Amino acid sequence: MPATDMSVTGALHARRSVRAFTDQAVDPALLEGIFGAAQRAPSGGNLQPWQVTVLTGEPWQAVKDAVAARIAMGREGQEPEYDIYPRALTEPWTDRRFGVGEALYASLGIPREDKAGRLARFMDNYRGFNAPVMLFLHCSRIMGPPQWSDMGMWLQSVMLLLVEHGLASCPQECWAMYGATVRRTLGLDDGQILFSGLAIGYADTDAAVNRWPVPRAPLGEVIDWKGF
DSSP states (O other), rough: OSSOOOOHHHHHHHHHBBBOOOOOOHHHHHHHHHHHHHHTOOOOOGGOOEEEEEEEEEHHHHHHHHHHHHHGGGGGBBBBSSSSSOTTTTTHHHHHHHHHHHHHHHHOOOTTTTTHHHHHGGGGGGOOOOOOOOEEEEEEETHHHHHHHHHHHHHHHHHHHHHHHTOEEEEEEGGGGGGGHHOOOOOHOOTEEEEEEEEEOOOOOOOGGTSSOOOOOOOHHHHHOOOO
16 A cells, blocks of 8 residues: 555655665565556557566676776776767756756765765766665667657656655666666667666655755746647
8 A cells, every 4th residue: 555645746746866765675565566557657559668677686786786897997888878968958958957966966065176076976876876676677679769758657657656655766867878788787688778777765864965955947948838
């Protein structure tokens, strides 16, 4: 049963990208129920293109170790699956991207000039912020942008269901920077492409990185009403 009687609106307002987790284990039966409910997510032509690998324990540690070895190689170790951000990104999107980064580091008390401190914190991405469970979302390479949109709807469904059941998550496209390494470690062939990770666990509610306000664009910037 859900941890709380929560509406969809409540789950949307409660959900955030959590960057500090406790070490409390997650019941696999609870996750199975959440993934089962998420199967109701829409997809064009009912293709349901999402394919998922869920890890904990030694298999999860194996991925972290394999990616850490690639990171130690510098840029030569990167094997990006796709451009996470457009190369020609302009305003207002650049302002939103860098603004949220600055707010995050400010919540941790890490100033811009502390490059080592910022790098150390960035590396937490590749430990899943110590989440006990990592979900990797992937699909066949024959799939195109419409099916990637379908995967996003499935992922959003999972994240809201996690909130409903008292769990937290952080979607992590950063794993796609080392997509081939992740796929090899998971035993996936080259016919698959890695889309995203999703760190799953119980939020450390005392961590400052989980408490700062994350801004959203006002409706006037994203919606143009016509005929009303």
